[in-house]
Amino acid sequence: xxxxxxxxxxxxxxxxxxxxxxxxxxxxxxxxxxxxxxxxxxxxxxxxxxxxxxxxxxxxxxxxxxxxxxxxxxxxxxxxxxxxxxxxxxxxxxxxxxxxxxxxxxxxxxxx
Amino acid sequence: xxxxxxxxxxxxxxxxxxxxxxxxxxxxxxxxxxxxxxxxxxxxxxxxxxxxxxxxxxxxxxxxxxxxxxxxxxxxxxxxxxxxxxxxxxxxxxxxxxxxxxxxxxxxxxxx
Numbered sequence: 001x002x003x004x005x006x007x008x009x010x011x012x013x014x015x016x017x018x019x020x021x022x023x024x025x026x027x028x029x030x031x032x033x034x035x036x037x038x039x040x041x042x043x044x045x046x047x048x049x050x051x052x053x054x055x056x057x058x059x060x061x062x063x064x065x066x067x068x069x070x071x072x073x074x075x076x077x078x079x080x081x082x083x084x085x086x087x088x089x090x091x092x093x094x095x096x097x098x099x100x101x102x103x104x105x106x107x108x109x110x111x112x
Numbered sequence: 113x114x115x116x117x118x119x120x121x122x123x124x125x126x127x128x129x130x131x132x133x134x135x136x137x138x139x140x141x142x143x144x145x146x147x148x149x150x151x152x153x154x155x156x157x158x159x160x161x162x163x164x165x166x167x168x169x170x171x172x173x174x175x176x177x178x179x180x181x182x183x184x185x186x187x188x189x190x191x192x193x194x195x196x197x198x199x200x201x202x203x204x205x206x207x208x209x210x211x212x213x214x215x216x217x218x219x220x221x222x223x224x
Contacts, residue, residue: 042218088154098209
């Protein structure tokens with residue numbers, strides 16, 4: 001059974017600081033996705049990582065994938081309040097109609 | 113605009129009263145899924161479909177039915193809703209593996 005574990009699950013950080021969210025998964029896969037969810041809203045795709053060593057960046061967020069370690073990271077640089085949201089990683093192992101298997105999410109709060 | 117739509121967005125109903133949540137996508141995607149999101153449990157897949165007339169159970173299918181008679185539509189049916197089905201439901205679609213999954217806006221269901 002595939003397990004997708006994120007840590008931390010809750011993160012409060014000050015504006016301007018850097019931090020990393022980790023996503024570990026238990027079964028071989030080279031397809032990992034990051035999503036953002038604002039309170040009461042749907043999930044918005046952030047990054048699609050499709051190979052070992054893949055790195056994607058958008059603004060203050062950078063995601064990477066190490067398929068050998070079965071680890072993805074989401075790095076936040078110089079956080080701002082607008083980044084407050086819940087971040088999910090999801091892994092695709094080709095089962096269940098190619099549906100994504102989600103971690104439980106990291107709830108991020110950026111404070112002044 | 114490429115999108116996944118769901119209706120209704122909010123629904124309060126009583127135990128045992130059959131209901132249907134509709135889902136439609138305009139991207140000609142073959143793969144569609146239903147998830148439920150509950151606090152502390154993350155997103156869990158209910159059912160998925162790989163094409164017209166091809167559906168299968170996800171991780172938490174009990175109490176739910178689906179159908180896929182047209183490529184664009186994938187309704188979720190609760191024949192006899194119970195309070196433990198109170199949740200936030202998301203429909204999602206995907207072109208295939210190696211592609212991101214698009215989510216609908218969500219349906220918040222309360223069963224009393």
